[in-house]
Amino acid sequence: MDEDVLGRFCLAKLDEIIDVVAGMDDVTANRVPELPGANSAYQILTHCLGMVSEWTRQELLGQPVRRDREAEFVASGPVAELVARARVAREELRGDLARIGPGGPVRGRRGEGRFWGGSAEGVLLHVLEELCQHLGHLEITRDLVVAPADAGRSSARGEDAPFRVRAGAGSLRGEEGVVLPHGWTEQGVVVGPAANGAQLLHLSVALCVLNDVYREARRAGLAVDGVSVVVDGDFDDRWRSTGVEYAVTLDSPAPTTDQARLLDAVDEVAEIPRVLRAGVAVTRVR
16 A cells, blocks of 8 residues: 555655654754643654554554653754664665555454444554654644754854763764763773864763763663763753753663652652752852
């Protein structure tokens, strides 16, 4: 059914979802709007990939799919990696659709008792319905998280995210930047850029969070192979910070739910973010 109108609609809507996330950066894609029950753009796309594979591959083709639905709503990571995975999943969907014939059987049982659950066309209509709903959800999410980040940005700078920095260690160490000694890894931490005070302020957050991830992971008995922290923020016309945001990427064999609990714990205890949240007086000594 990949050439069928219904199949083509499913592919087209998934493409639109992928394109929205591909147009975002790591910070905004992982930012959750300040609304009850909200999710990040990264989580919405991750959920869509799980939903599509379960309903098409498992329910229609009868091939078991390993899916952790709960973990989809706490997922985070680099946009480039998610988009690459999504494009592979899109091609897999196209192949699955080619194997789903019109009027084909429904081998799974999730759709039992629902008016659309007795045919392949009905299940695919449900998939299309979900994709359309999540596309609208995603577009609203994008507008909510991107607009605040751009609102206070000075056009005089003529740059995109001039104060965004990154710190990486282990398998997520990175190739470019300044190498600093690191108590948790032998190869050190790669940080950058570090050309001005604003970037160094943000790097203090990145390094603190990165180190605390390793520390709290050890306390929890979780293996961590690599950590990357991206920090961004801006300043108004009087050089007052308009806020600092960070996103963490983990390379860990631990279950996604354990990783989410780890990052929640780090957010509570990370020292430099706590200092900035509390505010600090800066006085010149005469």
